[in-house]
Amino acid sequence: MRWWPSESRCGLAERRRILITGVSSYWGGRLAQALEGFEQAEAIIGVDEREPTRELERTEYVKVSNHHSLLSRIVRAAEIDTVVDTRLVVNSFAASPREAHENNVIDTMNILAACDGPESPVKRFVFKCSAHWYGCEQDDPAFFTEDMERKHPPRFAIERDIVEAERAVRDYAARRQGALVTILRCANVLGRDVETAYERILSLPALPMVLGFDPRTQFVHADDVVHALEHAVISDVPGVFNVAADGVLALSEVASLAGKLPLPILPPFGAGLVAQPLRRLGLRVPDEMWNLLRFGRGLDNRAYKATGFDYGFTSREAVLRFAEHMRLRKVIGDSDDAFHYDREVEEFLRWSPNVRREPSGEPTSEVQPPSL
């Protein structure tokens, strides 16, 4: 059973019609920008409830809630063959537990339902998951490989949601034999304007550490995550993969790379008791971080590298780059050139016959409006 005509596999461009969920989130927006340069992408459609936060050249934005009947109509009408789901909330401070559950579990199920069914055109599903899937416990191995099962039940709501969301995607993969399902479990991300737990901790004047612990910490640069998603869309790489940069650093090493003073002020025991007073002092350590700050976590990244993916940054380089961004931000502040989405302008740019589309160079040029 083949999903595609054989000649498309060799040489001749295989056209892709791609749907990106959560296109207004950081990852969705960046992936859409990256895929716009990918010639074989015949159509890129981004769905989200909010308006895009990044300037997109030819990605078509559809404002829609993650309701499966609506999504399913879009998927079928546009004959989407590749769906990329990048909306997973992986930090408990980014959303209330209720919102996170709604987003991570319920919406994932809705999206999967929209891609399911006998006449669904979807052949590829890429899911951005998180290394929080593994949790963080005292008796963990030093390097998680993708085939390890977690020994302990999830401790926190956010972990539970991530585990549940991934299970839904795996069930979908089992149900839809022949579909290429890729799950990417990303390590802690550092990057220029992505908000993560480590980004917050490293932005503090000093680096809070747990007294008597120096956990092993692994990062991945935001650009590498985008490329990893791109790689999953472009190549056929079904399976579960860890996405983590080379090199596992000790947190003290991270502190010195980032030029921060390591401050062992968090007590080794009784996290629950001190969390509240610390929060009052303005230091909020997310629940899922406490164990990471004690035991640390390392991932084996060889499986994804074996599929032909190369990382642009090591963990150390990611921290160094992040330190540069922080220093720059201290001087120039948050630059306020944020993108403002305006529906009329976007429509004019895309569809108006008066917009000059040059035959080469401009990404907008060659693309014909997809016939819906």
Next chain:
Amino acid sequence: MTRSPVAPERTSLAALPAPGALARPRELLPAIEPDRRLDDWGRSERVEGVFDATLLEFFYKRWFRTEVEGIENVPSDGGALLVSNHSGALPPDAAMIAKAIREEHPNPRSLQITVEHFFKGYPGFSMLLPKIGCVAAHPANVHRLLYDERQLVLVFPEGRKGTEKLYRERYQLRRFGRGGFVEAAMRARAQIVPVCVVGAEEAAPIFAHVNFMKRVTGLLYFPITPAFPWFGPLGMLGYLPAKFKIRFLEPIDTADLGGPEAVADKALVQSVAQEIRSLIQDNLHEMVAKRKSVWFG
């Protein structure tokens, strides 16, 4: 960055590859960044070097006056699993074996010492132990070290049962776990080198255990030794100057046992573990019988 737009040849139609089907070739292990002072396990050459040049040097040469036999049985390259008897409240045997290889071996390789997961959760230990080459005794860790990184790994199959035992039970090996170390070596196609250490039992004899203090301190056990707890935590290093003798026995090649496929044969695993245990036990008895004095050898 190579982000080839050409799809690699892959005709698998299975939704998700079965566990273990993913390729993790050795060549793709992260290279060591020259600017770093620690490796990916958290080992610090600097901290280790300081330890080695001061404390270990003193204990190895002056205090325990260690004698080594059969160092040539430690392979100069490739992964090998060293299996030793274990004793002493804060066991000095592991550090002495590591030091012996660094001092006597023609290729002074570093040795990774497996320790209980407990230490990862105890403040202080958690920070220090990885820096001096200790790794939690997880089968996946041992496999990665032996197979992927081809290192020397030291295990104590007796585990805590060995270090807890009282002075009067000295040189009587405890149960050798469930043979997990044999499985690990077979999976990694690594050699097993049995090691016998004489002297550690007398260097840190345990006279009794205090269960109440064990609960209060959260330690694995709270022993009464000649120096602990009388001199506080430092008393753990208050070893008596027993004469140390380390004997490395001939390596056992797990490839001859049937390699990774034979791991499923639990009877084989158990009998090999049993054999190694009695081999070490017999050698220990012989070494103790030959010893004229605990202090002078």
